[in-house]
Each structure stands twice: as structure tokens, then as C-alpha cells.
Amino acid sequence: MTLLVTAQHLTSIRAGRVLFADLSLQLHGGDVMHVEGPNGAGKSTLLRMLAGLLPAQSGQLMLFPEHCHDDPDYWRRQLLFIGHKAAVKAELTALENLAIQAQLDGAVIADPWQLLETVGLLGLEDIPAQQLSAGQQRRIALARLWASHAQLWILDEPFTALDVRGIELLQQRFAAHVQGGGAIILTSHQRLSWQPPQLQRIAIHSPTDTGLQYE
Amino acid sequence: MTLLVTAQHLTSIRAGRVLFADLSLQLHGGDVMHVEGPNGAGKSTLLRMLAGLLPAQSGQLMLFPEHCHDDPDYWRRQLLFIGHKAAVKAELTALENLAIQAQLDGAVIADPWQLLETVGLLGLEDIPAQQLSAGQQRRIALARLWASHAQLWILDEPFTALDVRGIELLQQRFAAHVQGGGAIILTSHQRLSWQPPQLQRIAIHSPTDTGLQYE
């Protein structure tokens, strides 16, 4: 399988605390990486770093090493990141949110109604998102996964606010994605009920103190 | 045990959809009520209604029936509500947030450092909350439970963003509260790992359509 991510000796120091140091990882198509650790360990920090939203203090990180030289924008098209913040506009309806998400992702939604049905929002398409329940808002954000053709998904606690049925649905989508050669990096405090064929677990331990809290 | 909540024939209609109709419930000291249902069923709506934040379309609701006549503000002192929104000020530190929460709850924190230690935030007390991780922010909000003397807790998805250890800790606090004669109403998509002595489960089913969506 193709190599999608390779990182060496990544280090993150935040507010004088070393979150992780010398962290290396590799991810190939078909892999699922479950980043684990207690609250505040640095999982979200790692994911944002991998997505290119945060610089690393030291270490090297390369996404899609096979393409990064001839097409510097390749990773933007092939990466999908969903963080703690859902990027759902409260004033817009589910349908409008889907459309704008797809535009930003450079994806094309063949049949938005079908997509709404898939994520269980059919019948709610013309209500502003702020009037939807927490789980329904989350489903709008996650609908991106069904429209996306990106190879690498980076998902920070995707199961938050979802009901049991929703979690199952999401894992089905994960399975399909992995089967198609994609890769997923995710965090979750819940265990996956689904057994991915190639599962890596990375544990980040509770933060160690450098003794130098104030920079 | 004393009767804490009694509700009869509660009905909620939102945006032309009946979320629940004719819902009746009773809660005594020592009870735990787990409200269950899929996303968008109306769990949060019910909890907000019980907390007095939303009016019901019809039905009767009484909190603390034994005291409501002689002390109309009794319920305010004896009720603690934590919803989807955590009421944590992003600009303030954990310590400041705890202080202001206690002030609003009318509670007194004997030893704030002890409390910080309990919820696992020791060493992070002087960082603005916005720089804490999702789980740590949630812990600040939940610290209210350790400071509170309220009899009735209404908690909407308290386990969100908590790690395994945090969930366990919270359930220990629940157990102590219930033992002391308190009662809890909560929603959660996860099952409780703790077995409360008096557990009621209320299931709200997926919304039914009245056929008249537009008022």
C-alpha cells in the first residue's frame, strides 16, 4: 500500500509542558490509527499538527511523500480534517451547510437528498442548524465523510454526541473508506466496536512537566 | 424518600413536530433517571423543560412539591443543571471559573486546590480555559458537582469529552450523591458502568410528525 503519512521525532511543547517528544509514525493506505490518551494528553494537538494546522517544535512531517514534490497542493485535496469544532454554520440549514462544505472540500455531492437520508437528517433539511439537536448538528459535519474522496481522514473524537446507531453508521463508513485504500487517524475515548484490518494504536501519556512552566 | 419531581402529561412540540406527548414521571431522593433516545429525540428538550428553562406546551410540572409553597425560591437552590453548553469562560483560568460557578450556585468551596486535584486539573490552574483541552474544559464545568449541595442534578450528556478515568470518577461522585439522598436526571448515549440502586430508564422515541410542519 502507498505511504500516506510519515512523521519522525515530532515534539510538541505547549505552555512549557512537553506533550509528546520524539514521536514517529507511519501510515499507509488501509491503515487506521487510533490515538489514545487521557484528557489533555495532546491528542488533538497531534492531530492538528498532522493536518498542518499547527507547526511542530521539532521533527519532520510529510504527507503523501509520493506526491508532495510534483504537486504541492496534492495534500489539500487528499486530506479531510474534522476537529472539535464542527464548522457548521448555525444560521444555515443542513442542506446549505452540506453544499458549502462540499464546495470547500472540492467535492461534488451527486444527490444531496440521498446524503441527508444516509446521515439521518431527511425531513430536517430546511431547519437552521442551530435549532437541531447536538447529535444532528454533528451529523451535518460528518456528512462530509460520505461526500469526500480524500484519501486521508483525520478525525478528532468523531463519535461525540452521536447515538448508538450513529456510531455504528460511522464505523460502516470507515470500513468502506479503509477498504478503498484510504487511511484514518482518529481519537476517541470510546473503543471502536469495529475491528479494522490494520489497526495501529498510539498512546500519548499524561503530560510530563518540564519543570519550566513559564517560558 | 422525599418526592423531588413530579410531572404529568408533559408535551413538547417543536417546529411542528411532537417530540413527546403525555409524558409523566416521578423522581424521589436516591433515584437516578437515565433518559434515552436517538439523536433529536427530545432528551435535551425534556431536561431543559424540567430545569425550568423551557415552557411545556401542556402538562404540569412540579419540583420539590413539599417546599414549593412556603419557599418559592427553594428549587433554585436545590437544582443544578449542566447542559450541552458548559458555562466555562474561555478567558478565565480554571480557578477563576470555579470561583464564579460557586458564586452563582450559592455554594462555598472550602478548598479550591483540593477540588482542582479531584477533577485532575492541578497544575493547570492558571491557564486560560481556552488553552485547555476539550476534556479539561469539561472538567472545569463538572467541578460544580463536587462543590454543590443541591439535591437534584440535571445533567445533559455529562460524559462528553471525558476519558475513561474521568467517566469513572464522575460515576463515583454520582454514587455518593445518590447515597446522600440526592437524585440525578441524565442523558447519555453511553451506558453507565455503575449500577445505581434505583435506576429508572425513560426512552423517548424518534420524533413523530404531526403532518403540520409549518405553523
Place this chain on the structure above:
Amino acid sequence: MWRWLHPYAKGQATYQLLGRWLPWLTGSALLVLAVGLVWGLLFAPPDYQQGDSYRIIFIHVPSAMLSMGTYTAMAIAALVALVWQIRTAEWSIAAIAPVGAVLTFISLITGAAWGKPMWGTWWEWDARMTSQLILLFLYLGVLALYHAFNDSRTGAKAASILALVGVVNIPIIHFSVYWWNSLHQGATITKFAKPSMPPEMYIPLFVCIFGFMLMTAAFITQRLRHEILRQELHRPWVQQVLLNSPVKEQ
């Protein structure tokens, strides 16, 4: 905490009651108004100073006075809505505000039109005019707030609070002519002790005022009925009413 959440208010009864009043109100309003206006505009003697241009008084004064009266009525409805949570009172706010706004607007326009020949200017930032303009803004604000919320009860309550806060403006309008040296003339007809007008003028004026009152009441009644229908749209009786309405049958 003891919250009694009564079932839907009796919108249907109110609707039908208002429906019974409406024709009488409208009829008498048209009659009185016609008498007053014809008398005032055609038969009352011309003013020895202003000639015929003074006749605008027969519209200006009633509309100005009623714009304040309807606001007071709206504020009372708002108080009732907030304190007793009566839905009919909430709906009356929405029914009264546009009517009041139109009355205010008429008084502003007629005042401005009268001001041109009298004071040589359409508009001046004089206290009376300014406070009357504020009244218009208040009406618009109440209306905007009422309709700004998705939940109609929330909107009604918010609008009620604003309506109550705005009551302060009413005495300001009335007393502005004394508190500031206003261009606008002081009380002419409201000082009953000694009206500074001949009876041939103020009697038709009173008839006009009375006619405007009836007309305003008729409009408010009609609007209130519409509002009840709008709010109770999902109730079976409204479906009945709509199905039986002559409009639908054509």
C-alpha cells in the same frame, strides 16, 4: 416551583367574539368618520388666519392623539401578557403595533405638510416632532422584535418588554411643548376648561377623533383575528375556518 401549564388558550372563542363585533365597529366607524370629515373638510368655517389650510387638523390631530392612545393600549396589553401570560394579550401587541405605526406615520406626514405653510419648513428637529418620530421607531421596534424570533411566544414577550420600556416616551410627547420651546403649538383642545377654538371647529374635530377611534378599533380587531388564525394554524378549528371561508370557495 409550581408551574401550571394550561393547555392552549381559547383562541377560538376570542376569534368568534371579535368576529361578532367587527361589522358593528366597522359600520359605525365609517359612519362617524364620514360625518366628521365631510363636516370638517367641507362645512366648517375657514380659519381667519390660516384660511383653508387649517383643515388638515381634522386628520392630524385625531391621528396624532390616537397614535399615543394606541401605544398606551399596546403597553397595557404588554403588561397583561407579561404578568398573566395571556396569549390573546400577546397577540394584541402584534395587532396594535402596525395600526399605531400607520397612525403615527399619518400624523407625521400631515404635520409636516401643515408645517410647510405654517412654519415655512417641512421638518425641524423640534421636540414634539422628534418624540413623535421616536414613537414611530418604537412601534417599528416592537413589530420587528415580535417577528424576529422563531418562537412566537419568545418574540411576544420580548416585544412586550420593549413596549413597556417605551411608555416613557408618551408623556415626553405630550409635555414636550412645555418642556422645550417648541415650534408646535401647545394644548388647544385638550384643555377642556377653555378651548381656544370656536365650537364650529372643535365639534367636527371631536366627531373626527371619535371616528378615528372607532376605525382604529375596527382595524385592530381585524388584525387580531388574523393573528389568532396565524398563531393557531395547526389547531383543527382553524382548518375548519379556513376551509369554510368564502375566499377558499371561489
Place this chain on the structure above:
Amino acid sequence: MNKASYSSLVWALMRRDLSVAMRRKSDSINPLLFVLMVVTLFPIAVGPSHEVLGRIAAGVIWVVALLASLLGSERLFRDDYVDGTLEQMVLSPAPLELLALAKIAVHWLLSGLPLVILSPFCALLLKLPLDGWLTLVLTLLLGTPMLSAMTAIGAALTVSLGRGGALLSLLLLPLFIPLLIFATAAVESTLLGMPAIGQLMFLAGFMVLTLTLAPVAVAAAIKVSVN
């Protein structure tokens, strides 16, 4: 809870709001900067002629006061609404009116007080004749708390609507206008050599009225907005 703890709650809330404003450094100097900006821009825009500037100075400063008050209004309850603190206030055993009063006080400290303090300087920049200074400061001292109180009412009414900006200004500016008229009339009188005591008394009376009624209205509005 007793009286003492109520007042400590009000203090705590005020301290909280002030320190939130300070942390967000941009906010804390914002009204101050705004005032300075307008007062600097005006002579540039209008031309530096003494007599024109002096005639409009009091008016300009007062319009700035209104706008500064409006500018701070969105911030007043918005954050508390979004992060759920407003809900907690409604459920708190403390009377909501007190919390409303704390909010009004903070708004004044952040937007009214800086203006009052800066006003002599503004008067200088805008070339207001010396005689008018004292009256101007007095009108601002009496008027700005009212502005804060009214702003709080409007902000509480519109907080759940998303940025309440427009509706808010529609609601508030009409309420502000009488204030503006009285205040500028007072300065005008002084400049013409007449006593302004009448207008000032009126302002004072109106202020007492507003400050007693506003917390009640704000509390009612918050309750409405939360659900």
C-alpha cells in the same frame, strides 16, 4: 443566601466581567480607542475651523458616547449566552436583577467612564469653548449610566437572535434621542451664558428612574431570551 453574599456575588460578577475584558486585551481599550479615533477623525473630516468645530463639539462628543455604548452592547450578554452562563444565571438562587445591575455597571465602567474621563481632552481637541467644559462633563456623568442601562435592556432582548446589531440599534437609538437633546441643550445653554441647571436636573431625575427600572427590565428580557 443573605444580603452580604448577594453583594459579594455582584462584586464577583463585575470582577469576572472586567477581567474577561482585560484578558481580551483588544476589548478593554476598545471604547477608549473608538472615542479617540472619532475625535481625531472629525477635525480632519470637517476641517479645522475653530468656530465650526466649537459649535458642533458637544454634539459630536455626545454622538460618540451613544455609538460607544452601542459598540459595547453586543459583547454585553453575547458571550454569556453562547457559553451557557446566562442559563446558569437564570437558574441561580441570586436575584437576576442583581446580576443585571452588575452587567450594567461593567458596561458603564468599560464604555461610559473612559468617555467621561477623556471628555475634557476631547473638548480640547474639538475646540469646545472653555465655558462649556464643566457642563459637558456633568451631562456625560449623568447621561452615560443611562446609556449603559438602556443598552443593557436592548442587548438582553436581542441576545438570542445572533448578533443583535441592527435590531438593537433600532430599539435603542430612539430611546437615546431625548438624552441627546437634553444634554446638548445643556451645553448650548451654558455657552450662551444661561444656566443649565434645569436640563441637568432633568437628566439626574431621568437617570435615577432608569437605573431603578432597568435591572428589572433586563432581568425579564434575559429570562425571555434563554429559552
Place this chain on the structure above:
Amino acid sequence: MNKASYSSLVWALMRRDLSVAMRRKSDSINPLLFVLMVVTLFPIAVGPSHEVLGRIAAGVIWVVALLASLLGSERLFRDDYVDGTLEQMVLSPAPLELLALAKIAVHWLLSGLPLVILSPFCALLLKLPLDGWLTLVLTLLLGTPMLSAMTAIGAALTVSLGRGGALLSLLLLPLFIPLLIFATAAVESTLLGMPAIGQLMFLAGFMVLTLTLAPVAVAAAIKVSVN
């Protein structure tokens, strides 16, 4: 993605921002209302004397334009930052500069355009002599897009820095001032019966420059802000 889909993205983003603004009923009328309000307040505050008003009219309208632009600035990126959309924009395959341009355009449509359209009416209320009207409208037409562009730069930098915020509006001010000077000078010239073509040409040139550079600056600022 090709050129066509880029432009469709810009349209989609603009439509999105506009419809967000419309939904939030309050917002869509906001700058419009703000302008009207200030223009109503001014004669009240300053006194209705024709000649004074007429002399300051153009200046007042331009100061209002600056303020309206600043007022809309917080809104510009704040919501997108809070709900995470800004992150997604940075990660999007589409060039960030285009998204920045869409933002600037929306800001102008919501705060500049209404002012341009209303300006004749404002001129009437403020009793600007008739000769000045055309020039005023022209300066606004050329100037407001620049205001939007500059405001967007400031807003993008401020959105996460928070602390740098006030300082930045302080930095923006010097950029606004030349604009203000040229625009009011243009109207002044016209009123004095001289041609204003020089100032207008300068404004036009400056506008082209700003509009080409601003998207780049905004995009860079957003990138800095996100992490």
C-alpha cells in the same frame, strides 16, 4: 479544481455569507440602519442650522462610512473562526486569496454599498448643498471598497490574536486618514466650484492597488490566525 470551479466557490461563499447575514434578521439591515441613525442623530445633536450642517455634511458622512466599516469588522471572520470554518478554509484546496476576496466583497455589499445608495438621502438630511452630491457619491463609490479591504486585513489579524486587536485598529487608522482627507477635499473642491477630478483619480488608483494587495494580506493573516 479549475478556474470555473474557483469562481463558483467564490460565488458560493459570498452567497453563504450573505444568506447567513440575511437569516440573522438583525444583521442584514445593520449598516444601513447605523448610517441612517447617525445621520438622524447629528442634526439633533448639532442643532438644525443649515449652514453649519451643510459645511460638515460630507465629513460626517465619511466618518460614518469609516465607522460602519469598522462595525462590521468583528463579524467578518469571528464566526468562521469560532465554529471552525476558518480552519477548513485554510485546508481547502481552493486558494485562500479567493476566499479572502469573497469576504471583502461581502463586507462591502453589506456595509459599503448601502451607504453609497443612501448617501444622497443622507446628504439631503444633512443639508449638503446640491452641487456636492455627485462628488460625494463618487468618493464613496471609490472609497468604500478600500475601507472594506483594509478592514478585512485588520479583522483577519485580530481574529485570533485578540490581544493585538486594539493595536491593529490603531494601525488601520493611519490608512483610513488619507482616504478621509482626499474624499472630503474632493467634496470641498466641488462646493467651492473647482474640479475634483484630481482627488477622484487618486482615489481610483489607490483603490485598484488596495484591492489587488488586500486578498494576499488577508490570506496570510488568516493562516497566522488559525494555529
